[in-house]
Amino acid sequence: MFSWKYYDPSFEYEKKFQDVFWPWAGHKRFAYDLIRNSKPQKIVELGTHKGTSFFSFCQAIKDLGTNTELNAVDTWTGDQHSGFYDDSVYYAVKDIQKSYFSKINIKLHRKKFDDTLTSFKDDSIDLLHIDGLHTYSAVKHDFDSWYKKVNKKGIILFHDTNVKTGDFGVYRLWQELKDNVKIEFYHSNGLGILFKDQEQAENMRSFQKHWQQYYASLYENNILKNRLIEKNKENNKISFQLNQKNKELERIHNSLLWKIIWATKNPKRLIQKKIFSSRN
Ligand SMILES: C[S@@+](CC[C@H](N)C(=O)[O-])C[C@H]1O[C@@H](n2cnc3c(N)ncnc32)[C@H](O)[C@@H]1O
Incomplete structure (x- = not known):
C-alpha cells in the first residue's frame, strides 16, 4: 500500500x-x-x-x-x-x-x-x-x-x-x-x-478521519435504505390486505343488495320462505 x-x-x-x-x-x-x-x-x-x-x-x-x-x-x-x-x-x-x-x-x-x-x-x-x-x-x-x-x-x-x-x-x-x-x-x-x-x-x-466519516456514512445509508425497503414491504402487505377487505366488503354489499332487490320484487315468496324455514 x-x-x-x-x-x-x-x-x-x-x-x-x-x-x-x-x-x-x-x-x-x-x-x-x-x-x-x-x-x-x-x-x-x-x-x-x-x-x-x-x-x-x-x-x-x-x-x-x-x-x-x-x-x-x-x-x-x-x-x-x-x-x-x-x-x-x-x-x-x-x-x-x-x-x-x-x-x-x-x-x-x-x-x-x-x-x-x-x-x-x-x-x-x-x-x-x-x-x-x-x-x-x-x-x-x-x-x-x-x-x-x-x-x-x-x-x-x-x-x-x-x-x-x-x-x-x-x-x-x-x-x-x-x-x-x-x-x-x-x-x-x-x-x-x-x-x-x-x-x-x-x-x-x-486516512483515519476521512474513513471514519465515509465508512460510517455508507453504513448508515445502507441501514436507512433497508429500513425503507422493510417499510415499503410492510406497506405493500397492508395495501394487499386492504384490497382483499375491500373486495370482501363489495361482495357482501353486492349480495345484500341482491337480496334486497330480490325481496322487494318477490315479497310474497320471501314471507312463504320464512314461514317454511321456521317450520323446519
Ligand atoms: C461474535 S461471534 C463472531 C461474529 C462474526 N465474526 C460476524 O461477523 O458475525 C463469535 C464466535 O466465536 C466463536 N468462539 C468463541 N470463542 C471461541 C474459541 N475459543 N474457539 C473457537 N470458537 C470460538 C463462537 O462460536 C462464535 O461463533
Whole structure:
C-alpha cells in the first residue's frame, strides 16, 4: 500500500444471508477495500458465526482473483456473548461457501482457537481478525497467543472495541495498545485496526478521519435504505390486505343488495320462505 482505492462491491452471499442489521455489517465495505488494496496472501479469522465478516473477506478475494488462503476458525457452537446455537449455523456457512465461493481457497476449521494455533507458522498471517468471546481475559488470551503468527507487515482487526457494557472488555485491551500503531472505527460496535509495521500505520492513520466519516456514512445509508425497503414491504402487505377487505366488503354489499332487490320484487315468496324455514 499506499494509494487507497474505493470499491463498490456487490456481496453475493446476501442473497442467502441478509445481514444488514448484524453487528459487524457496518465494517464490510472497509474490510472489502482493505483486502482489495492490501492483497493479503493468508487471512485468519477467529470467530465466524454466520459469516458477515468472513464472507466480506471472501468476496474481496474472489473479486481480486488471488489464491489467498482464507481460514475461518470457530467451534460453531457459540459462546456466552453471541449465544449458543445448533449445527444449522455451520451448515448454512458451508452452503454459502459452496454456492458463492467454491473456487477460492477457503479452510473452515471447526475447532477451538487454541487447538488451531499449531496449524499456522509464526510470521505467516497477513490479516488476522479477532472476534471470539469478548471478555477482557478471552480477547487478551487470543491476542497474546496469535500475535506472533502475524507477519511484520501484518494487520490485526478487533471487533467490538466500542462496546463498554456488561463484561465486554475488548475496549480495555484496545486502550492498552499504543496509539501510533492503530486506528479505530466507532460505528457498528467499533472496529480496531492494529498494524505491526510503524510506517504502514502512519500512512493509514492519515486516512483515519476521512474513513471514519465515509465508512460510517455508507453504513448508515445502507441501514436507512433497508429500513425503507422493510417499510415499503410492510406497506405493500397492508395495501394487499386492504384490497382483499375491500373486495370482501363489495361482495357482501353486492349480495345484500341482491337480496334486497330480490325481496322487494318477490315479497310474497320471501314471507312463504320464512314461514317454511321456521317450520323446519
Ligand atoms: C461474535 S461471534 C463472531 C461474529 C462474526 N465474526 C460476524 O461477523 O458475525 C463469535 C464466535 O466465536 C466463536 N468462539 C468463541 N470463542 C471461541 C474459541 N475459543 N474457539 C473457537 N470458537 C470460538 C463462537 O462460536 C462464535 O461463533
